Amino acid sequence: MKNLFYFLIVALIALSLTSCEANMETYNNFIGDWHLVRINANGEYRLPIPNADTCFNLHFFKNNSMIGESVSSTFSSVYNIKKKNKIEFSGFNYIPVSDDSTDNVVFMEDILKVDSYMLQADTLKFYCNKKAYLLFVRR
Structure with missing residues (x-):
């Protein structure tokens, strides 16, 4: 009985370490620079600003x-x-660089609605309500 108790403790510690390691791997996969290539809202593709070259990173x-x-x-x-x-995203701080800076406000509203993601190699999709998404590629 005593051996079973020790085995359970060791198994729980190993499980928690594996879980933490997997979570750290997920965080590490996010680290880096991502470039917005597409926004899909209600089945229609749109970009927050007209020129894709000046899109968001x-x-x-x-x-x-x-x-x-x-x-x-x-x-x-x-x-x-x-x-x-x-x-989950929180604690937004907005810093306008010019007087015409409404584009990032729209983008911030999209990011605040994000509830899930899909990360595959160099592609990152943020989903809002399981429909709309923001598509990024690693730079």
């Missing part, structure tokens, strides 16, 4: 912070991966 860091930037504005946030394919 996201930069994910090891400390769970994220910076989004475009030509006219920048914002920062904190991201938290809740469980498999679930993500």
Whole structure:
């Protein structure tokens, strides 16, 4: 009975370490620079600003912070991966770079609605209500 108890404790510790390691691997896969290539809202593709060359970039860091930037504005946030394919953004700070900086406000509203993601190699999709998504590619 005593051996079974010790075995269960060791098994629980091993399971928690494996879970933490898998979660860290997920965070590490996010780290880097991502370029927005498409937004799909209600079945229609749209970009937040007319010129795709000046579209948005996201930069994910090891400390769970994220910076989004475009030509006219920048914002920062904190991201938290809740469980498999679930993500939450919080603590937005918006920094306008020019007077005409409404594009990032629209994009921030899209990011705030994100509830899940799919990460495959160099492609990252953020989903809102399981329909609309933001598609990024690694830079």
